[in-house]
Amino acid sequence: MAPRHSGTDYGRLLDSLRGVTWPARHAALAGTAGTHRSRLRGLSAEFTEYRPYRQGDDPRRLDWKLLARTDRAYLRITSDRATLTTVIVVDASLSMAFPETTHAKWAQACRLAVGLAAVAHGSGDPVGVVVTAAPRPRRVEPRTRRGVLAEIARVLGAGDPAGGQALAPALAALRGTPRVAVLSDFLGDADETLRRARELIAGGTEVHAVHLVAREELEPRAPTLATDPESPEVRRPLIAETLPVYQRAFAEWRRLTGRTWRAGGAVFTEVVTDEPAARAVRRICGPAPSASGVSA
């Protein structure tokens, strides 16, 4: 039975994330005044430094008091703050509905999406969500208004993961978005998704890749005939002889996936389903982990 989430389910998560910020990794483009450091300098009240006046500078930015005291013309330089529009892309392919009974991977994805949205929204950033659901994606456009979190929670809980929806088209539609967080198990169109993410990164988008891994994928039960829900023809015996081989191959693939995303310029974080969502959100929003900082 698929779990359903509503806005009230996230109460404790939102409480524990109060005060958490998600600073931009680099200066944001100019825009609405917000909390993120902007590439634009000059008009805000936050003083940064003085600079000698050069011909062509706006005389209104001269520090007249300093000129009067010292008879030297200096400009008062201040840093601007801007908002960072954030879109959270949630993979809703069938592989996210795992384990079959609890859908823990999808539930964790929903919690992370709401948590990240709450953190971004708390900083005054417009936040939206794209759920790559069948038959067409469900989305909430980035907004700063008060009810956007509830709307995001409603969209996430509107349906269960199904089918083998691709992530890449959703990313392709987000060109120009300052910040994109992708929550996925990357078992679908991983290569195409990475290519689209690189395009976004090249366009100045800050991309966060959150790799969701179920505990049951790390420590599967044996013996079973493991069947890929998205490709039923893939049926492999998971027995005592094959379990260690599987675990080595899966670990190697996760390591390679993280390295590839980081090499592409994304911030990569691996989250296991049994990790508290608040802690995972703090890891995602915190300083970029080192290359070896993949948690299991």
Add this chain to the structure above:
Amino acid sequence: MTFLAPLWLAAGAAAAAGLVLVHFFARRRPRPAPLPTARFVPDIAARAPSMASRPTDLLLLLVRLAAVVAIGLALARPARTPARRPIRRVVVLDRSRAVASASEATDSARAWVGTGDTLVGAGERSHVPTLSSGLIAAIRAASVMRDRADSLELVIVSPFVNASFDAATDSIRRLWPGRARLVQVRAATQAAPARITLAGAGDDPLRATVALLGGRAGAESRIVRALPAGGDSAFARGGGVLVAWPRDPGSVWPERTTDTVGAVMAGEAVVVAPFVRSATLPPSHAPTLPIAHWVDGVPAAIERAFASGCIRDVAIGVPAVGDLALRGSMRRLVDELTGPCGGRLSLAPADATVLAAMRHDGPLMPAHLAPPVPRRTAASAWLLALAALLLLADMALRPRSSRP
């Protein structure tokens, strides 16, 4: 019911137990379970051994158990336990020419044969008239009877003349480790043919040999120097000795290649001369007895029984030139070739020591000392057939997924 190879019963039971165990450890396809990361599992045969709390495929197990049990029983060779008696007899009847009256000897033998006893013959008419073959037959019969008696008694019905024994008789007798009862019957009397009739041309060199041989006491012998005619056969049927001795054997029984050979032997007679060997004696459906050999061992003359007489084919060419026909060795050869049917027998009573060795005073032979012989039981064949049917049924019942 008894089993001739009971160890196979234990083997069959062990195999059946192993079979039941195998059905507990059946390799089966694991239960399907979704796993999005299934692609990282090695792609091997989708089967894994698992231990079941109950045997799997009960019908299949029963069929296999039945097949294994049937094979075990078949290899154990079940046999009905024969009625066992304290003593059974093996009676050897001498049927050679040394016996004066075959019917009298048979009656004597039958007097010793009871229910479950065995009668074997010895010394057929056209063969060497010794008891050796009869004793070998008696030992074989003892092997068959070893499960039916505690002891076996050997009864030999024979005239026990010197001709009844050869060099092997005593050794063969020792293979029967028990006493024997000797029943003596009348011995035959044998007389040499009295007159040799030669049907041939006047210049036949053999005529001189026959003339020099002179007359003998006994039955008549007839030498024909061509193929025998109807009258000659009638002569042999009446008990005569008919010698078919073509003057040119090569024209009657042509040899593929003609060669020369230095000597010919018959009984005690040896003739050394440059014989031209141009004939090969014809094969016969009837039992034949070689009575003369070339020096290289090839038969030069054979005898076959014909009613109460016999017919001899002689492929020895006598050269018309030279004095061979006049030699004493040639006369002895002709004497041998025209001797009584079956050769001359020594019909003198056997020595007392020989008879004592034959009797071998002592206990009867315990039946278990008889050499065992492999016995075929009909039940084994039927059980194997049943096992084959069950194995076919096993193939039909086997789950399709587990077939090779």
